[in-house]
Amino acid sequence: MAKFEVPVLxxxxxxxxxxxxxxxxxxxxxxxxxxKPEHNKPLGFPDSLVDHWQEKALERMGxxxxxxxxxxxxxxxxxxxxxxxxKCHYFLGTGDPKNMPVARQDLLRSxxxxxxxxxxxxxGPLVGANDLTQETLEEWYTYFHQCxxxxxxxxxxxYGIDTAEISMAARDIMDHVGYGQKYCNEIITKVHKIGNNxxxxxxxxxxxxxxxxxxxxxxxxxxxKFPLDVEGADVLxxxxxxxxxxEPHVDGLVGYAKVFHQAGVSWxxxxxxxxxxxxxxxxxxYEQMYKxxxxxxxxxxxxxxxxxxFGECGHAWRVAYSFLNTxxxxxxxLDKDYPVPQHIIEFTTDLIQxxxxxxxxxxxxxxxxxxxDSCNVARGARMxxxxxxQFTLPRxxxxxxxxxxxxxxxxxxxxxxxCCGGGGGLLTDDLMELRVKGAKPRVEALKNVMTQAGxxxxxxxxxxxxxxxxxILPYYDIEMDAVVxxxxxxxxxxxxx
Amino acid sequence: MSFVTIAYAALFYVATVVFSVGLLNKxxxxxxxxxxxxxxxxxxxxxxxxxxxRVTREVVLFESLFRSDKWLWIxxxxxxxxxLLVLLRHARYFLSPVWGVVWDAVVLIQPFGAYxxxxxxxxxxxxxxxxxxxxxxxxxxxxxxxxxxxxxLGIALSGIFMTFTVxxxxxxxxxxxxxxxxxSFQELPTDFLLLVHLFCVAVLMIVFPFSKLLHVPGVxxxxxxxxxxxxxxxxxxxAWAASMDAER
Numbered sequence: 001m002a003k004f005e006v007p008v009l010x011x012x013x014x015x016x017x018x019x020x021x022x023x024x025x026x027x028x029x030x031x032x033x034x035x036k037p038e039h040n041k042p043l044g045f046p047d048s049l050v051d052h053w054q055e056k057a058l059e060r061m062g063x064x065x066x067x068x069x070x071x072x073x074x075x076x077x078x079x080x081x082x083x084x085x086x087k088c089h090y091f092l093g094t095g096d097p098k099n100m101p102v103a104r105q106d107l108l109r110s111x112x113x114x115x116x117x118x119x120x121x122x123x124g125p126l127v128g129a130n131d132l133t134q135e136t137l138e139e140w141y142t143y144f145h146q147c148x149x150x151x152x153x154x155x156x157x158x159y160g161i162d163t164a165e166i167s168m169a170a171r172d173i174m175d176h177v178g179y180g181q182k183y184c185n186e187i188i189t190k191v192h193k194i195g196n197n198x199x200x201x202x203x204x205x206x207x208x209x210x211x212x213x214x215x216x217x218x219x220x221x222x223x224x225k226f227p228l229d230v231e232g233a234d235v236l237x238x239x240x241x242x243x244x245x246x247e248p249h250v251d252g253l254v255g256y257a258k259v260f261h262q263a264g265v266s267w268x269x270x271x272x273x274x275x276x277x278x279x280x281x282x283x284x285x286y287e288q289m290y291k292x293x294x295x296x297x298x299x300x301x302x303x304x305x306x307x308x309x310f311g312e313c314g315h316a317w318r319v320a321y322s323f324l325n326t327x328x329x330x331x332x333x334l335d336k337d338y339p340v341p342q343h344i345i346e347f348t349t350d351l352i353q354x355x356x357x358x359x360x361x362x363x364x365x366x367x368x369x370x371x372x373d374s375c376n377v378a379r380g381a382r383m384x385x386x387x388x389x390q391f392t393l394p395r396x397x398x399x400x401x402x403x404x405x406x407x408x409x410x411x412x413x414x415x416x417x418x419c420c421g422g423g424g425g426l427l428t429d430d431l432m433e434l435r436v437k438g439a440k441p442r443v444e445a446l447k448n449v450m451t452q453a454g455x456x457x458x459x460x461x462x463x464x465x466x467x468x469x470x471x472i473l474p475y476y477d478i479e480m481d482a483v484v485x486x487x488x489x490x491x492x493x494x495x496x497x
Numbered sequence: 498m499s500f501v502t503i504a505y506a507a508l509f510y511v512a513t514v515v516f517s518v519g520l521l522n523k524x525x526x527x528x529x530x531x532x533x534x535x536x537x538x539x540x541x542x543x544x545x546x547x548x549x550x551r552v553t554r555e556v557v558l559f560e561s562l563f564r565s566d567k568w569l570w571i572x573x574x575x576x577x578x579x580x581l582l583v584l585l586r587h588a589r590y591f592l593s594p595v596w597g598v599v600w601d602a603v604v605l606i607q608p609f610g611a612y613x614x615x616x617x618x619x620x621x622x623x624x625x626x627x628x629x630x631x632x633x634x635x636x637x638x639x640x641x642x643x644x645x646x647x648x649x650l651g652i653a654l655s656g657i658f659m660t661f662t663v664x665x666x667x668x669x670x671x672x673x674x675x676x677x678x679x680x681s682f683q684e685l686p687t688d689f690l691l692l693v694h695l696f697c698v699a700v701l702m703i704v705f706p707f708s709k710l711l712h713v714p715g716v717x718x719x720x721x722x723x724x725x726x727x728x729x730x731x732x733x734x735x736a737w738a739a740s741m742d743a744e745r
Contacts, residue, residue, distance in 0.1 A: 022632050067737060069530035070720045076523070077715030080642050081573070082634035083565040097636045106637065119641075119707045127708070128639035151721075154538045156565035158555065158573075159712055160721035162536065286534075286738060294745050322535050322728045329732050339729055379539050382726055387540035415540060 004433040006475045007440040015444035016411035019086045020095035027096035031142045032181050032430045039185035046178030053177040054132050058115050060176040070165040075112045077159045084153040089418045090146050093437035098143045101153035101163040107139055108170050144170040148424035150375035155415050168284025183428035184279045191292055196241035196275035205271055208244050222496045224261045227268040235267035236300050238276045239311025240463035248485050252312050255487025258494050259348050262357045273299035276316035282425030293327040306335040309342045314374030314462030321381035346383050349393050359493040364402040368455045373417035374462035401489040406453040412445040422468030436475050443476045461486045502685045512702040519706025527718040533735035535728035538721040548725040576620025579613040586610020590671050611660055618653045648697055655694035665691040
């Protein structure tokens with residue numbers, strides 16, 4: 001099945017402490033396809049690598065240093081203590097030392113030291129400063145596309161240095177010299193043109209939603225609606241386009257619809273902003289993130305909704321929770337009694353508490369469920385009113401939907417959760433080896449609870465995690481059906497009528 | 498006045514200026530760089546006071562490092578807490594005994610400061626050995642990382658020897674430093690260990706604002722630690738991004 005060796009699971013009792021020896025260069029060949037002119041032009045990036053690219057790259061780096069405090073502080077503050085070196089799933093899965101967060105950062109930091117600091121100009125490599133050469137650029141392209149921007153390193157760094165910020169800056173610099181990545185840039189182009197990552201046009205979307213209405217009616221006998229572009233609806237649902245398209249995502253969408261139906265809340269999807277994902281974040285482009293986010297503002301305004309609710313998508317929830325107000329606010333035209341935006345899990349758990357919906361656990365009685373905390377939800381956002389609600393709310397919901405719930409090893413959940421291996425703009429077939437290997441720590445922890453506690457299903461609240469798991473779990477001899485949407489369980493357990 | 502006195506007086510003036518101006522420049526750079534996108538590592542405190550508490554725990558307890566690597570935490574605490582006590586003890590060489598409570602504290606700390614030097618030395622040696630022996634830290638080490646440790650070891654060892662074996666004329670040394678404040682120069686004792694000690698300290702002050710020692714101000718400005726979790730309620734538009742809103 002694979003052109004590479006799938007990591008052997010050691011079934012370690014401490015999956016986060018299963019640390020490989022360093023093997024220099026073992027992932028040096030792993031790089032995604034370069035963006036072509038047709039992916040770059042619509043985003044305002046140069047067609048291909050420009051003349052005098054070094055000058056332009058340094059110029060861009062200089063302007064990013066003035067734009068973002070994070071970049072400035074993180075490039076200056078690292079003491080090379082090594083606390084992060086065993087925290088990245090891509091290092092744990094590959095052993096390539098350039099996948100140690102500090103080593104990844106140093107690819108950019110050494111250029112910063114060389115051109116933006118006095119000792120770097122005077123002493124060069126002695127103080128960790130290196131020239132920006134073609135070789136450097138190739139290393140940037142290779143290893144900044146082996147970071148899923150999951151921020152696990154930032155949890156453990158004594159100064160909170162976040163490699164995601166460094167890799168976003170590096171990708172932004174590369175985009176500005178015409179050396180961007182095809183997968184991300186092609187997708188953002190599709191969002192601008194069609195409204196979602198999958199390139200699903202309005203009529204196809206209408207068709208899909210109508211089909212779902214029929215399916216749910218056939219199955220339950222209830223007229224659960226899947227409205228599209230309905231002006232004056234209470235709620236605008238912004239959900240990852242995978243929810244319209246693939247298993248197990250679509251079960252989640254059916255779950256949201258049943259919750260809205262049962263709560264008696266009118267809602268709609270927008271064909272203009274039919275995407276929760278915002279890949280502008282992955283390429284570190286404030287401008288692109290801004291443009292994509294403001295499609296949601298326009299849709300909410302045009303459809304005259306009162307509230308915005310987000311479906312299950314990890315990085316989308318980070319952008320929504322942490323950046324949307326800044327990028328696309330102020331939300332003075334929406335109902336001030338509700339947070340903007342609200343997560344569907346916040347919406348559903350709130351309803352359960354108020355008795356607005358009833359769930360029957362026995363509908364999922366043959367399941368033993370665990371939760372994969374998505375990195376961007378866990379470390380980049382919150383749910384509910386108290387810190388850590390992003391951990392408790394999904395678990396509360398799962399326990400309300402299924403009779404048996406088991407957590408994975410404590411070093412692999414909550415804010416210490418491992419990335420699925422496919423986040424941050426890496427969910428592309430040209431990076432399959434990286435994705436399989438990067439998933440190792442997560443799969444190791446999952447296998448442990450499967451064999452020891454009889455866990456049968458892993459619930460996820462992120463489109464990328466769901467897609468990644470359905471694709472890579474079979475490499476580790478786990479059925480792809482083991483992956484479920486959180487609201488897929490809600491969909492089965494909810495009592496309609 | 499001897500050549501050594503003039504040279505060291507000049508060296509410490511230069512070191513003080515480079516250290517203060519360089520550090521101030523960096524702090525201003527950190528403080529003035531905008532941070533429109535809120536990126537606290539979650540879960541994060543909801544208020545600014547809570548976030549200040551989080552930063553304080555990082556500075557005082559090395560909270561994240563403790564979660565990360567217990568051995569490294571022990572080595573780091575040995576070095577940093579040792580250094581802190583040693584530095585406080587050194588206040589005696591710059592302050593006059595007229596400052597009441599402050600002076601009482603300086604006197605109180607003397608015996609602790611003297612032995613804290615050994616904790617500092619142990620911490621430095623352990624950090625150095627770890628950096629050279631363990632494969633992952635070795636991979637990310639630059640020559641400057643080793644040189645800084647050697648510089649600090651030079652300071653610690655020369656200081657320890659002066660405290661416990663080859664004493665210098667500490668009264669004359671204090672007169673030299675106090676005289677620098679008033680530009681009425683007094684002779685500096687010229688024993689070898691003292692000159693080494695002071696030279697290393699001056700070098701450390703000069704490299705401080707240009708090296709990884711910037712982790713000291715950096716930790717206070719690190720957005721993932723210092724920001725509170727309020728971005729859903731509050732907009733944070735940077736000046737450079739504000740004009741985009743007009744065009745949407």
